[in-house]
Amino acid sequence: MCDSIRSGWLTSGPKVRAFEQAFANYVGANFPVAVNSCAAAMHLALEAHGIGPKDAVVTSDYTFTASAEVIRYLGATPVFVDINPVMLTLSPAALARALAENPRIRAVIPVHTAGHPCDMAGLREAIAGRDVVLIEDAAHSLPSELSGQRIGAASDGCCFSFYVTKTLCTEEGGMLTTDSVEIAARARTMRLHGIDADVFAWEDSERPLRYYEVVAPDFKYNMTDLAAAIGLHQLRRQDEFCELRSRTAARYDSLLANCPVTPPHGKHWLQARVAPVHLAAPAGAPNLRSR
Numbered sequence: 001m002c003d004s005i006r007s008g009w010l011t012s013g014p015k016v017r018a019f020e021q022a023f024a025n026y027v028g029a030n031f032p033v034a035v036n037s038c039a040a041a042m043h044l045a046l047e048a049h050g051i052g053p054k055d056a057v058v059t060s061d062y063t064f065t066a067s068a069e070v071i072r073y074l075g076a077t078p079v080f081v082d083i084n085p086v087m088l089t090l091s092p093a094a095l096a097r098a099l100a101e102n103p104r105i106r107a108v109i110p111v112h113t114a115g116h117p118c119d120m121a122g123l124r125e126a127i128a129g130r131d132v133v134l135i136e137d138a139a140h141s142l143p144s145e146l147s148g149q150r151i152g153a154a155s156d157g158c159c160f161s162f163y164v165t166k167t168l169c170t171e172e173g174g175m176l177t178t179d180s181v182e183i184a185a186r187a188r189t190m191r192l193h194g195i196d197a198d199v200f201a202w203e204d205s206e207r208p209l210r211y212y213e214v215v216a217p218d219f220k221y222n223m224t225d226l227a228a229a230i231g232l233h234q235l236r237r238q239d240e241f242c243e244l245r246s247r248t249a250a251r252y253d254s255l256l257a258n259c260p261v262t263p264p265h266g267k268h269w270l271q272a273r274v275a276p277v278h279l280a281a282p283a284g285a286p287n288l289r290s291r
């Protein structure tokens, strides 16, 4: 951070570019796009995939508000689909039923709840043969793994949060990773006022400094160099942080031996420790399921 302050480059610049590259190497992703929140990453991913008012988008019925609100930003309709009660992640069977009932569904936002990887193979099978994309809400999931691969390594769009409660913190921040060069390019344009030039390229561009076109009505979602400087240091310490969380989780497990949390697949990096507790509704409480 001191280095950034001394350099005078405070907003999006070389540190953001370095953080994007380091993050992509860490998770094994092709194209990283750093932004200022996970919500921004999800919004940009949906926008880049062309989601609009005629579309419906599925998300998990057990999540934070951001996974649903980003669908509304684009005028699309959120469709809430049930979770698997053990994993607390989107149920592929319930998704298949929703797809059969609603031909407007064009995207699905599965949430890797508290670091538990979703059953991505099952979800991919459910959408197979349809014009539907999977935009992963990986706010809790750095560095969770599935089939030996980190979450974010292979995705239509995978969205991480670097908010203070997350496993990597830049104060506020987020990252979109994608396999698609076109989706990354659109998200890069849309994260900063629809400017067609890569702002980071201004440093070494042949084009006159600050020459650009604004090609679309857009957003202000860029990450700053100060945030990226924190991110670079936090990223280097991920393995140490994982080790600390594993030790704390092992202690919880020994003290709460009657309610263990053992994910049936994938490596879970314990962003939070969640166990389902079934409570009876208080007398007179509204029945939300009937609404």
Ligand SMILES: Cc1ncc(COP(=O)(O)O)c(C=O)c1O
Residues within 6 Å of the ligand: 036, 037, 038, 039, 040, 063, 064, 066, 067, 111, 137, 139, 140, 160, 161, 162, 163, 173, 174
């Ligand atoms: C599941 C989930 N998705 C998205 C978000 C939004 O993250 P951000 O605050 O970086 O937009 C959160 C934040 O806590 C979250 O828990």
